[in-house]
Amino acid sequence: MATTQPSSVDRPPTIHDIAALCGVAASTVSRALSTPDRVNIRTRLRIEAAAAELRYIPNNQAKALSSGRTGAVGVLVPDITNPFYFDLIRGTQLQLKAAGYTQLLVDTEESDEVEASTMEQLRKSADGIIVAASRLSDEALLAAAAKMPMVTMNRDVSGVPAVLIDTPSATSQGLDHLISLGHTRIAYMAGPVTSQSSTRRWTTLADAAEERGVEVRKLGPFAPKTQSGAAAADAAVHSGVTACIVFNDLIAIGMLQRLRERGIRVPEDMSILGCDDIFGADFCNPPLTTIASPIEQAGRVAVSMLLAQLNPLQGGPSRRLAVMPTHLTIRGSTGPARVP
Amino acid sequence: MATTQPSSVDRPPTIHDIAALCGVAASTVSRALSTPDRVNIRTRLRIEAAAAELRYIPNNQAKALSSGRTGAVGVLVPDITNPFYFDLIRGTQLQLKAAGYTQLLVDTEESDEVEASTMEQLRKSADGIIVAASRLSDEALLAAAAKMPMVTMNRDVSGVPAVLIDTPSATSQGLDHLISLGHTRIAYMAGPVTSQSSTRRWTTLADAAEERGVEVRKLGPFAPKTQSGAAAADAAVHSGVTACIVFNDLIAIGMLQRLRERGIRVPEDMSILGCDDIFGADFCNPPLTTIASPIEQAGRVAVSMLLAQLNPLQGGPSRRLAVMPTHLTIRGSTGPARVP
DNA sequence: CGAATAATGACAACCGGTTGCCAAGCCTTG
DNA sequence: CAAGGCTTGGCAACCGGTTGTCATTATTCG
Incomplete structure (x- = not known):
């Protein structure tokens, strides 16, 4: 009978559903959920309870569109199947998840064109990017870095924050x-x-x-x-x-x-x-x-540097450069020179 | 002086900019770009030229919000650092890119909880998901598959399309x-x-x-x-x-x-x-x-099956099950049994 | 040549949130 | 008790597209 049913609809609940349930405006719900301090504690609790009851899950797309923040970070690697990047990817993934961000992983196939167009794409769908072993020219990288927060890995271009493995x-x-x-x-x-x-x-x-x-x-x-x-x-x-x-x-x-x-x-x-x-x-x-x-660690550091750029409030000034130490591990493939 | 400058602004161009430049409505631009047949060829060409001139790039977030289609597919793997999944990921990535989709790769850390919550997240940000080696119960999987198009890999649950490696x-x-x-x-x-x-x-x-x-x-x-x-x-x-x-x-x-x-x-x-x-x-x-x-191939097949679900128009009925053949490769780690 | 039909493009609502602005209500203080 | 300040929450515009509806125009046919 009813054209709209508050909770039994299959469509995922929105803040409007919560608002209706609590008898407040949608904007209040939005505030209660994103800036809890701006809202009376009692109203907030009511809203939170309703949200839980409705199993509300915020729509990231909508959030991104209205706020400009996507909560996602692009990670560009030249070749996903290169084991070197496995650990890197895991490092970024872990650190990003810990900070509440989503990782957008892209394989640029060792191509500067794919890399450039991906960056352009990501400009709208990510808050920042981490670029491993970029194939782009210094100028292109610098230009891209001017358009969105960026951290490079194993690529040092003046003016672009970088993580280098020494x-x-x-x-x-x-x-x-x-x-x-x-x-x-x-x-x-x-x-x-x-x-x-x-x-x-x-x-x-x-x-x-x-x-x-x-x-x-x-x-x-x-x-x-x-x-x-x-x-x-x-x-x-x-x-x-x-x-x-x-x-x-x-x-x-x-x-x-x-x-x-x-x-x-x-x-x-x-x-x-x-x-x-x-x-x-x-x-x-x-x-x-x-x-x-320390590849995985390098990935984490890159994320930290990027997040420092994104949220300049907390933490000190963001580092421009991080150099990761390396060491020689001797196994069986090196030995005394053959005497001629 | 001017509060808004048509093209010199740093802000990325939108369809409204194009519309203004061409003297048409924004909706016409939208149609020209997404349903070219619905628009006069001459208008279309003018719009396309303007779009090119402005270096217009559509905003995926906005597209997703208004149309419901995100153009993204989630790929869930239990452990990114497991080399088995490298080839799988590459397979899905290639095939998805070829079809114009974006891959959202998530490491579920062998955890059913992470897997479930990720699926819930993805419900809004992806058009479908590919779940490799799910750790979820049959019921949970089936329930999730009811909510969004899904293909599983190496996991056979009645009613959920699957790719099995034999x-x-x-x-x-x-x-x-x-x-x-x-x-x-x-x-x-x-x-x-x-x-x-x-x-x-x-x-x-x-x-x-x-x-x-x-x-x-x-x-x-x-x-x-x-x-x-x-x-x-x-x-x-x-x-x-x-x-x-x-x-x-x-x-x-x-x-x-x-x-x-x-x-x-x-x-x-x-x-x-x-x-x-x-x-x-x-x-x-x-x-x-x-x-x-044939891991990479399995990834491609999974994508094909998912895309068939997403676009039921083209192509025949979507397969429920694909079984990938395997073969024994004999190298050096097996040999005659030691005589006791 | 007029009417029926199709092609075209404008308008406006909508997707689901965010946020600036403002008014009402509350409390504190003189 | 009144004035001022702060808290609280509603309104409405907006993010950048998509899409249904409808009026206008062009085309075709009788």
Whole structure:
């Protein structure tokens, strides 16, 4: 009979239903739920009780539209299937959830275009974004950061808050490790040219090599996938080096497989030193000597920095830069240089 | 001077800006952009040109609020860091993006409560959900499926569309493999009790074992993490079996590590047969014999089934069930039974 | 050439909240 | 007891689109 039934309707309850039930205005309900102090304690309790009874769940879309705040944070990674990002994603997810935010995860497929258009999309649907290993130019990143709160990871652009994982310094530590094992012919297997991590690492490594009077040659670039390991392995063998410092563990693991196929023993004939300590680095064959990074922690820090930007009230001034320490983890893939 | 400037404002353009620029009503712009046929071709072109000029990007929140369609699909996985789900996530992401949908990825942390509350949340912010390896009860799942379009993965509840990965049948194939290698004392290392996959697999396995006249005992349950592998390995050794069929590769890899620590050789002293063929299964030591699953493909199929529900117009009737075939991949972790 | 029909676009309500503004009510204080 | 201040809650506009209704115009047909 009734055109509208207060509680038995299938449609999810709204603040209007609560308002009707309590005999107050919808705006009062809104205030009771979002700014409890602005409302009389008794009214508030009544409203809260009604909300609970109706199993009210606020509509995020509507909230976002009217308030401008979405309660969501975009997380952009170049490749979801790269284990490196697993821990990162978990770190951001945990920290965001703890702060009451939702994570919008997007795989940008290593493409600057996808990355740019995603950012444009997210401008309306997220309060801020975390961009891991951006493939964008400095200018593009800076422009994007001007439009919405942003934190980059492993990408340092002046003016954009960033979390950096300090692999460069551990890389020279890795170089020392190899030198102390007697290696003199060493290669750096480079990652994508657009990867600032790879560039930074190579620069540090080249400097360190010069200081120590050893020669390190750069091979590559190689795509950050295990499949690229075959090409990397072949290049390394062909170049006559006895040890490789590899852009990341994914390529390093691929190299391990290829070298095994070719009958080249690791570490007897060739030492391999990876980077990141991803899932799998400890149980591959042989277990990978690598530069361990606090990836999950880095994700959390990135979220903290972003949230500091979003809510400037609480907490001190937001940091511009966070540098995460790394350390060399020695396993079985590095050993004494073969005597020629 | 002017309180409102048509195009130089920093605020993103809306359909109203376009309408003003073209001298038409906002509703016409809306129609031109979403139902092009309902609008004169010349007006449409003018509007499209204006939209391009203004770099107009529709506001998803507003779209969702007014139309009820969000253009987003929730994907719920129990554990983001489990490599099994990487490929799944990638599969769903690719297929969703191809269909113009956004993926909302949520890690439910193996918790039925988180899962339930997430579903409730998503009811407003997503058009449908894909639930992998749900921890919910049949009733809860069915109730949730009644409220919004849903596809489950590796979880068969009558009335809810599902994608199943047919590991049970490959499991008996795996059993045959072990029997042919001379194993007679075999264990099944079970996964979580709430996992239907594990239960189904065990049922099939027990039947197959009886048929073939061998004894397979069930050990566990074990959490689907590499760390659980240690307990699993110890349990296997203690029980005196010579071969293990393991719930998943994660546990199997953990067992491999533990057995190595304890000086038990694989496959000479103990054969290990995993499940899923996750990242790492091919390069662990020894490489894992496992039941390979088309995980990414399963993700795509799940999306297709969900989209068929969402847009019943195009395409035939939506399937209730999809069963993905699997196959046994033999690597180095299984071998002839040790002669006592 | 007039009428029927279809195509087109404007108007306005609506989705579910948020928020500025204002009035009423309460209490405190002189 | 009156004046002033603060608390409280209602009204209504607004966020940016979608969509049903309807008037106008263009087109086609008899």
